[in-house]
Amino acid sequence: MLRNKTAVVTGGTRGIGLAIVEKFIENGAKVAVLGSRQETVEKSLASLREKYPEAEVMGLWPKLSDAHQVGEAFARVKEEFGSLDILANNAGISASQSLYDYTPEDFSKIVDLNISAVFICSQAAARIMKEQGGGSIINTSSMVSIYGQPSGVGYPASKFAVNGMTKSLARELGKDNIRVNAVAPGVTNTDMVAALPEEMIKPLIATIPLGRIGEPEDIANAFLFLASEMSSYVTGTILSVDGAARS
Numbered sequence: 001m002l003r004n005k006t007a008v009v010t011g012g013t014r015g016i017g018l019a020i021v022e023k024f025i026e027n028g029a030k031v032a033v034l035g036s037r038q039e040t041v042e043k044s045l046a047s048l049r050e051k052y053p054e055a056e057v058m059g060l061w062p063k064l065s066d067a068h069q070v071g072e073a074f075a076r077v078k079e080e081f082g083s084l085d086i087l088a089n090n091a092g093i094s095a096s097q098s099l100y101d102y103t104p105e106d107f108s109k110i111v112d113l114n115i116s117a118v119f120i121c122s123q124a125a126a127r128i129m130k131e132q133g134g135g136s137i138i139n140t141s142s143m144v145s146i147y148g149q150p151s152g153v154g155y156p157a158s159k160f161a162v163n164g165m166t167k168s169l170a171r172e173l174g175k176d177n178i179r180v181n182a183v184a185p186g187v188t189n190t191d192m193v194a195a196l197p198e199e200m201i202k203p204l205i206a207t208i209p210l211g212r213i214g215e216p217e218d219i220a221n222a223f224l225f226l227a228s229e230m231s232s233y234v235t236g237t238i239l240s241v242d243g244a245a246r247s
């Protein structure tokens, strides 16, 4: 589904990001795996090369909230792979503090990665995609972007912002043949969820009609659809992949 396409996946070293990287490779894309540290990116590349010896992969670790570093990294992708067709804005951090304990520094951290980095990466990718004649940007929202959550207010606030950027950039970039969509995962089996307190997760699972939390591959399948030509007339959509969870 992605033959001759090139993708950048932020936060691609583990969890949902790694599942997206593997799904894209399995469907023929060349993939640039972005992570926060050289060590984890190189480790991840080594295991990808072992699992997919034919795959064309590269690794980069720009600071995602630094427009200069991101611009340079995306230019390297274009130089090495010949194009940049798909951007999966996946890197993100969550929060669960009560408002009373929430420091402005913690709030800023969420804003930097979950909002500013999405803006910076989308801008850098769109500049290349426009020149090429099109592309697909896929953001990672969350089911909490629809319902909010009872603590860690920075996290749902950041995902509401992601939805806003998705819908707005879809309208702005349609003329350049750049589609912009988001996937809104429900509770998904990754380190991020393992880090949350049990009293937060258990009641969430009880509200899921499909009776289970999501697996990273469930989410990666939605990214594949939105990255491929199968979704050529889909833009500005927030695609829920949450087992119909309602919290």
Ligand code: NAD
Pocket: 010, 011, 012, 013, 014, 015, 016, 017, 034, 035, 036, 064, 090, 091, 092, 093, 094, 113, 140, 141, 142, 143, 184, 185, 186, 187, 188, 189, 190, 191, 192, 193
């Ligand atoms: P995870 O914690 O397993 O992985 C997060 C990824 O982001 C990692 O690859 C990590 O390297 C990267 N990252 C973290 N801080 C970074 C930084 N400062 N700079 C660059 N990269 C950084 O999380 P996950 O569960 O795989 O989450 C991936 C995305 O899915 C996030 O945007 C998250 O908000 C969203 N999401 C997750 C769930 C869930 O239940 N797991 C639900 C809804 C949405």
